[in-house]
Amino acid sequence: MDGSQFFFTEKATELSYQDLIFMLNAAGTTLAATLFSLLIGTLLGFILGMITTFKIPVLNKLPYIFIEPLRNSPLVVQLFLLFYGLPMLTKINFSKWQAAFITLGCNTAAFIAVIVHASVAAIPQHQWESAYALGHSYASSFTHIIFGQAFRIFIPPALNIYISQLHTSSLLSFIGFMEITHAG
Amino acid sequence: MAVIDIKNVTKKFGDNTVLNNITLELNDEISAILGPSGSGKSTMLRCINGLEPIQQGDILVDGVSVKTRSNLRRIRKTCGMVFQQFNLFPNLDVIQNVTLSPIKILGQKRASAEKHAHSLLEKVGLLEKARHYPAQLSGGQQQRVAIARALAMNPKILLLDEVTSALDPEMTADVLKILESLAGEGTTMIMVTHEISFARRVSKRILFIDQGSIAADMPTDAFFSVDDQRIQKFLQHVG
Numbered sequence: 001m002d003g004s005q006f007f008f009t010e011k012a013t014e015l016s017y018q019d020l021i022f023m024l025n026a027a028g029t030t031l032a033a034t035l036f037s038l039l040i041g042t043l044l045g046f047i048l049g050m051i052t053t054f055k056i057p058v059l060n061k062l063p064y065i066f067i068e069p070l071r072n073s074p075l076v077v078q079l080f081l082l083f084y085g086l087p088m089l090t091k092i093n094f095s096k097w098q099a100a101f102i103t104l105g106c107n108t109a110a111f112i113a114v115i116v117h118a119s120v121a122a123i124p125q126h127q128w129e130s131a132y133a134l135g136h137s138y139a140s141s142f143t144h145i146i147f148g149q150a151f152r153i154f155i156p157p158a159l160n161i162y163i164s165q166l167h168t169s170s171l172l173s174f175i176g177f178m179e180i181t182h183a184g
Numbered sequence: 185m186a187v188i189d190i191k192n193v194t195k196k197f198g199d200n201t202v203l204n205n206i207t208l209e210l211n212d213e214i215s216a217i218l219g220p221s222g223s224g225k226s227t228m229l230r231c232i233n234g235l236e237p238i239q240q241g242d243i244l245v246d247g248v249s250v251k252t253r254s255n256l257r258r259i260r261k262t263c264g265m266v267f268q269q270f271n272l273f274p275n276l277d278v279i280q281n282v283t284l285s286p287i288k289i290l291g292q293k294r295a296s297a298e299k300h301a302h303s304l305l306e307k308v309g310l311l312e313k314a315r316h317y318p319a320q321l322s323g324g325q326q327q328r329v330a331i332a333r334a335l336a337m338n339p340k341i342l343l344l345d346e347v348t349s350a351l352d353p354e355m356t357a358d359v360l361k362i363l364e365s366l367a368g369e370g371t372t373m374i375m376v377t378h379e380i381s382f383a384r385r386v387s388k389r390i391l392f393i394d395q396g397s398i399a400a401d402m403p404t405d406a407f408f409s410v411d412d413q414r415i416q417k418f419l420q421h422v423g
């Protein structure tokens with residue numbers, strides 16, 4: 001504790017005003033890019049999560065091929081695989097920031113998909129049946145009756161995911177993805 | 185043509201045969217379906233509007249078969265359904281519960297849907313609750329809203345599945361009063377009920393289901409005077 005405190009105070013005194021502006025700018029850019037990847041991840045997660053709620057055998061299990069590996073491995077490992085592994089196997093070569101935000105987006109999508117599935121599954125069957133009995137189609141039942149109820153269930157766990165991803169991305173940018181990959 | 189034509193219908197859940205080769209026609213009248221718990225009454229109503237698929241036979245609602253999936257939405261517009269547990273949409277207030285489907289499905293203008301909803305809520309005695317949410321209403325009030333919600337779609341037939349079973353006696357009386365006035369207006373109703381005296385008062389015809397078969401199908405007066413062991417036992421049992 002003492003050591004690190006010393007380290008930070010020593011460094012801090014050496015920071016100029018320009019350094020601070022630069023860091024805030026960088027932090028702002030990181031934040032904007034992170035929010036963007038969370039947004040893309042949420043959209044993708046919503047689509048995947050919805051597919052898992054369909055009562056169509058096989059199809060409704062396919063998204064888990066994508067979801068489970070991403071949920072069950074460390075994000076840093078996913079990042080390394082995308083940044084180092086992919087160029088070895090293919091001609092695709094992402095910049096480190098591209099790799100970081102694709103990883104963050106896909107990882108977010110996996111978690112969001114599971115939350116979407118759970119939120120929709122939590123709505124009692126009789127809500128669907130009442131909607132059907134009134135003449136609604138599947139799509140109409142979902143958009144007008146189920147979605148609003150499921151959305152309330154979705155919010156708290158989704159916020160947890162977003163906060164945790166923000167932590168991860170700020171950590172990545174702080175320690176410098178550059179340095180841990182020796183890619184600079 | 186019968187409003188509902190049930191032809192040799194068999195319904196199974198797995199190996200469990202719940203409706204066993206049922207054939208019957210339902211017309212523009214009020215019919216009550218009676219029978220012991222677990223005999224298949226709810227399943228029969230649910231097969232009529234296609235909430236449950238049937239394994240054999242066919243059901244025609246207004247001449248349209250439930251076996252063609254693309255017919256189902258049309259059939260469900262013909263048959264309104266009210267459930268034992270009300271099943272209102274908890275995230276919508278009373279007026280939205282009633283107007284949502286006429287607007288989204290029948291394409292009614294909001295203003296005219298709301299006007300109709302107001303007259304229906306007045307009929308069920310809940311106009312002053314129009315802006316309340318279901319959770320703020322008693323069970324009896326929720327069920328009255330559910331009846332208004334079904335009527336808002338102008339169905340030809342109302343399917344009622346034990347709509348008072350989850351209510352205490354006072355609320356039951358409120359709901360039955362509304363059903364009785366609907367009956368007086370000539371609404372076609374097919375009701376599963378344990379309210380025997382109510383069924384006797386308002387229905388023209390009684391269907392008695394036992395173990396997935398129609399054990400009796402007769403005019404109401406005849407049903408209550410028939411000399412049949414099973415029916416007598418059932419009537420004694422339900423009071």
Ligand SMILES: Nc1ncnc2c1ncn2[C@@H]1O[C@H](COP(=O)(O)OP(=O)(O)O)[C@@H](O)[C@H]1O
Pocket residue numbers: 197202219220221222223224225226227228
């Ligand atoms: N979704 C279902 N899955 C399996 N069995 C069911 C289902 N719904 C009803 N059943 C069975 O069908 C039989 C008739 O049920 P139901 O139609 O609800 O009877 P009732 O309404 O006359 O009390 C019962 O044995 C019940 O267990």
Ligand SMILES: [Mg+2]
Pocket residue numbers: 225226227346
């Ligand atoms: Mg029942």
